[in-house]
Amino acid sequence: MFELNLNDITPAQFLAEYWQKKPLLIKGGFKNFQDPISPDELAGLAGEEDIESRIVSKQNGVWDLETGPFEDFDEFGDRGWTLLVQAVDHWHPDCAALIEPFRFIPNWRIDDLMVSFSTEDGGVGPHLDQYDVFIIQGLGRRHWRVGMPDSSLQQHCPHPRLLQVTPFKDCIDVITEPGDILYIPPGCPHDGISLEPSLNYSVGFRAPAQKDLVTGLADHLIDHELTGLRFTDAGRSVPESVGAISDQDLAQVQQMLRAMIDDKDFTSQWFGTYISHAKHELDSTEPDPHYQHDEIAEYLDEGSVLTKLGGLRTLYYQSSPDADIQLFINGERYLLPTTEKAAVLKLTEQISLSMDDGKFFAEDEGRLALLTSLINKGYWYFTE
Amino acid sequence: MFELNLNDITPAQFLAEYWQKKPLLIKGGFKNFQDPISPDELAGLAGEEDIESRIVSKQNGVWDLETGPFEDFDEFGDRGWTLLVQAVDHWHPDCAALIEPFRFIPNWRIDDLMVSFSTEDGGVGPHLDQYDVFIIQGLGRRHWRVGMPDSSLQQHCPHPRLLQVTPFKDCIDVITEPGDILYIPPGCPHDGISLEPSLNYSVGFRAPAQKDLVTGLADHLIDHELTGLRFTDAGRSVPESVGAISDQDLAQVQQMLRAMIDDKDFTSQWFGTYISHAKHELDSTEPDPHYQHDEIAEYLDEGSVLTKLGGLRTLYYQSSPDADIQLFINGERYLLPTTEKAAVLKLTEQISLSMDDGKFFAEDEGRLALLTSLINKGYWYFTE
Numbered sequence: 010m011f012e013l014n015l016n017d018i019t020p021a022q023f024l025a026e027y028w029q030k031k032p033l034l035i036k037g038g039f040k041n042f043q044d045p046i047s048p049d050e051l052a053g054l055a056g057e058e059d060i061e062s063r064i065v066s067k068q069n070g071v072w073d074l075e076t077g078p079f080e081d082f083d084e085f086g087d088r089g090w091t092l093l094v095q096a097v098d099h100w101h102p103d104c105a106a107l108i109e110p111f112r113f114i115p116n117w118r119i120d121d122l123m124v125s126f127s128t129e130d131g132g133v134g135p136h137l138d139q140y141d142v143f144i145i146q147g148l149g150r151r152h153w154r155v156g157m158p159d160s161s162l163q164q165h166c167p168h169p170r171l172l173q174v175t176p177f178k179d180c181i182d183v184i185t186e187p188g189d190i191l192y193i194p195p196g197c198p199h200d201g202i203s204l205e206p207s208l209n210y211s212v213g214f215r216a217p218a219q220k221d222l223v224t225g226l227a228d229h230l231i232d233h234e235l236t237g238l239r240f241t242d243a244g245r246s247v248p249e250s251v252g253a254i255s256d257q258d259l260a261q262v263q264q265m266l267r268a269m270i271d272d273k274d275f276t277s278q279w280f281g282t283y284i285s286h287a288k289h290e291l292d293s294t295e296p297d298p299h300y301q302h303d304e305i306a307e308y309l310d311e312g313s314v315l316t317k318l319g320g321l322r323t324l325y326y327q328s329s330p331d332a333d334i335q336l337f338i339n340g341e342r343y344l345l346p347t348t349e350k351a352a353v354l355k356l357t358e359q360i361s362l363s364m365d366d367g368k369f370f371a372e373d374e375g376r377l378a379l380l381t382s383l384i385n386k387g388y389w390y391f392t393e
Numbered sequence: 394m395f396e397l398n399l400n401d402i403t404p405a406q407f408l409a410e411y412w413q414k415k416p417l418l419i420k421g422g423f424k425n426f427q428d429p430i431s432p433d434e435l436a437g438l439a440g441e442e443d444i445e446s447r448i449v450s451k452q453n454g455v456w457d458l459e460t461g462p463f464e465d466f467d468e469f470g471d472r473g474w475t476l477l478v479q480a481v482d483h484w485h486p487d488c489a490a491l492i493e494p495f496r497f498i499p500n501w502r503i504d505d506l507m508v509s510f511s512t513e514d515g516g517v518g519p520h521l522d523q524y525d526v527f528i529i530q531g532l533g534r535r536h537w538r539v540g541m542p543d544s545s546l547q548q549h550c551p552h553p554r555l556l557q558v559t560p561f562k563d564c565i566d567v568i569t570e571p572g573d574i575l576y577i578p579p580g581c582p583h584d585g586i587s588l589e590p591s592l593n594y595s596v597g598f599r600a601p602a603q604k605d606l607v608t609g610l611a612d613h614l615i616d617h618e619l620t621g622l623r624f625t626d627a628g629r630s631v632p633e634s635v636g637a638i639s640d641q642d643l644a645q646v647q648q649m650l651r652a653m654i655d656d657k658d659f660t661s662q663w664f665g666t667y668i669s670h671a672k673h674e675l676d677s678t679e680p681d682p683h684y685q686h687d688e689i690a691e692y693l694d695e696g697s698v699l700t701k702l703g704g705l706r707t708l709y710y711q712s713s714p715d716a717d718i719q720l721f722i723n724g725e726r727y728l729l730p731t732t733e734k735a736a737v738l739k740l741t742e743q744i745s746l747s748m749d750d751g752k753f754f755a756e757d758e759g760r761l762a763l764l765t766s767l768i769n770k771g772y773w774y775f776t777e
C-alpha cells in the first residue's frame with residue numbers, strides 16, 4: 010500500500026486551503042516511492058484494443074497526436090514524446106492501489122488513474138484541465154510548472170486534437186522526483202517537460218456539468234421507461250394570442266421539471282446510478298459457470314479473500330440513519346435495509362474483503378445472495 | 394374555410410367545462426360539411442414513402458396492423474378495415490384548413506391532423522389515447538362510443554402494435570354524420586365502427602410528459618454545445634464515509650439543475666425551440682435559386698399572397714409587453730424587438746399573408762429579410 014504524506018498539513022487542512030483553490034507541491038508525498046508499473050508493462054497495455062492510449066509528440070517544433078493501440082514505438086525515436094494510457098486502474102491492480110491514499114475525497118468524485126511515460130523533452134504542452142488532478146512523479150524527473158487560473162490565457166490547437174494554452178506565469182516551478190506529488194485544481198495552467206525517461210501517475214477527478222446531469226437524467230428516464238406526468242391544462246382560458254406560449258404554460262413546464270428535481274428520493278436514485286457508472290471499460294470477467302450461494306459460502310468459510318475489480322465505482326446514499334440504503338455499483342442500484350450498513354461500508358469503502366469480512370457476508374442469506382451476484386458479475390474476485 | 398359551431402356554448406365555456414375533463418358530442422359542428430379530401434386522394438397519400446400510414450383490420454375476428462406505403466388495397470377486401478394517414482395537414486392544404494377552427498387552443502398544443510378511411514365494419518377497436526382529440530365525421534356514418542376515464546379498464550395487445558382496452562361503459566353512443574364532432578379528452582375509452590365507407594378527421598394535440606421535457610432540454614444543451622456550470626466543492630470537509638454521496642453533494646446536484654430550470658429566459662428558449670419542432674416531416678421545398686430581398690419586395694408590392702406551409706409550427710414567447718420577442722419556427726429561434734409584435738402575430742396567428750400583410754413586410758428592411766429567409770426555407774410560399 011502507498012502511504013500519503015501531506016507533510017505538515019492534514020487532509021482536512023488540504024481540503025480547506027487547497028482543494029479546488031490553488032495548486033500545491035507535496036515534496037516526497039510518497040516516501041521511497043516504488044513504481045507499481047514499468048515502462049515496458051505500460052507499453053504492453055497501450056497495445057491492447059480495449060485500452061485507451063495516445064502518444065503526444067513534438068518533433069522539430071511540430072505537435073502531433075496519435076491514438077493507440079500501439080505495436081511498437083520505434084517511429085517516435087528516443088525523445089520528445091509522451092505515451093498516455095487512460096484508466097490504468099481498471100487493468101492493473103498495483104496501479105489501482107495508487108488511488109487509495111486520496112480517498113479523503115469521496116469515491117464518486119474520483120475518476121481514474123492515467124499513467125504517462127515520457128522520453129527526454131516529452132510532454133503534452135502547456136494546457137488547462139476542467140478537473141482536479143494529483144500528478145505523482147514516478148521513475149525519472151520532470152520539470153513541472155503550474156500557474157493560477159488566469160482569464161487572459163488563450164487556448165489554441167497546435168493539432169486538431171491538442172488543446173494548449175499561451176505562456177503562463179507560474180506559481181510552482183519544480184523538478185519533480187520519484188514520490189513528489191502535484192495537486193492541480195481545475196483551470197490552472199500546467200506544463201511538464203521530462204528531463205529523462207519518466208513515469209507520471211494522474212489521479213483524476215470527476216465533476217459533472219449541468220449538461221452531464223441533464224443528459225444523465227434523460228438517459229435514466231429512457232432506460233427505465235419512465236414517462237412521468239404529462240402536461241395538463243384543464244380550465245385553460247381562451248388565449249389572447251394563439252401564437253403565444255403563455256407565462257402560465259411556461260410556468261407549468263418549469264414546475265413539471267422542478268417536481269422531478271425536488272424529489273430527493275428520485276434524484277438520489279438516478280444520480281447514484283449515473284455517477285456510479287465508470288467512464289471507461291471495466292476488465293470484468295464473469296465466472297463461468299456462475300457460482301451458487303453455497304459454493305461461495307464454502308469458500309468464505311474456508312477463509313478466502315475477495316478483491317474488488319479495479320475502477321469499479323461503489324457508492325451509497327442514505328437519506329437518514331434509519332432510512333433504507335441505496336447501494337450503487339457500476340450503474341446498478343440495490344436497496345438495502347439500514348441494518349446492512351456494515352455490509353455496504355465493506356463493499357464501498359474497502360478494496361478487498363478480508364477473511365473476517367467474508368465470514369460476515371456468509372452469515373446472512375440476503376448478504377450472501379448480494380455478494381454472490383456481485384462475484385458472478387466479475388465485480389469481486391477471489392485472490393486467496 | 395370551415396366554421397365551427399359549438400351549438401349552445403362558447404369556446405370559453407367549452408374550455409371551462411369540457412377541455413381535458415369530459416367528452417362532448419358536437420352535433421353538426423360543421424354545417425354542410427364538405428370533405429376536403431376524397432378516399433382516393435387519401436389512398437394516394439398513403440402510397441407515398443414520406444407519409445406515415447397504416448391499415449388496421451379485423452378479419453374473422455383476428456386483428457392485424459400493416460404499415461404503408463400502400464400500392465393497392467385489394468387484399469383488404471371491402472369491409473373490416475381502416476386506413477389511417479398521419480399529419481395530412483403537412484401534405485394537403487385543404488385538410489390543413491380543418492385545424493384552424495380549433496385555434497382557441499394555442500398553436501403549441503396542437504399536433505397534427507390524422508385522416509382515416511374506414512370500410513363497413515372498420516375501426517381500430519376500443520382504445521385509450523394520451524392526448525386530447527377532436528374527431529370530425531366526414532363522408533359516411535360511424536357508430537362511435539365514448540366513455541369516461543376508468544382505472545379498472547385493462548389494456549391488452551390483440552396484435553403486437555395494437556393497444557386496445559377491455560369493454561367500457563359509454564357516456565356517448567352516437568351515429569356520427571357528416572359535420573358531427575366528438576371531443577375526447579386523454580384517457581377516455583372510445584370505439585368507432587363504420588356503418589359504411591367513411592372518412593374521419595382527427596385534430597390531435599400535443600402535451601409533453603416530464604420525460605419529453607428532460608430529453609428536449611438535453612438535446613438543446615447538446616445541439617448548442619452548452620456545458621453549463623460544473624460541480625464545485627471548494628471547502629469540502631473530510632467525509633464520514635468515502636462511499637457515501639452526502640446530502641450536501643446531492644443538494645448541490647439538485648441546485649445545479651434547479652438553476653437551469655428557474656431561469657425563465659433559458660427555459661423559454663429551449664422549450665420554444667423544442668415545442669416548435671414538428672413531429673412529422675414537413676413538405677417543404679426550398680426555392681432554387683433562393684430569392685433576393687428585392688425580388689421578394691417586388692412580388693409583395695405587386696400584391697402577391699403567401700401561404701404558410703401546412704404543419705409548420707409557429708410560436709412566440711414574450712415575457713412582458715416591452716421585452717424582446719422570441720419567435721420560434723420549426724425548431725429555430727429568432728429574437729425580435731417588441732416593435733415587431735405585429736409582424737410576429739401575422740407569422741404565428743395567420744395561415745397566410747394577405748396583399749396588405751405583404752406590403753407591411755416589404756416596408757421594413759429587417760422584416761423583409763426575415764420573411765425572405767423564411768420563404769427561402771420553403772416555410773411560406775407564393776400562392777397568388
Ligand SMILES: O=C(O)CCC(=O)C(=O)O
Nearest residue numbers: 091125133138142209211
Ligand atoms: O502526464 C502527463 O504528461 C500529463 C499529465 C497532466 O497534464 C494531467 O494529468 O492533467
Ligand SMILES: O=C(O)CCC(=O)C(=O)O
Nearest residue numbers: 475509517522526593595
Ligand atoms: O379514425 C379512427 O378510426 C381512429 C380515430 C381515433 O381513435 C383518434 O383519433 O383518437
Ligand SMILES: [Co+2]
Nearest residue numbers: 136137138199
Ligand atoms: Co493536465
Ligand SMILES: [Co+2]
Nearest residue numbers: 520521522583
Ligand atoms: Co383514439
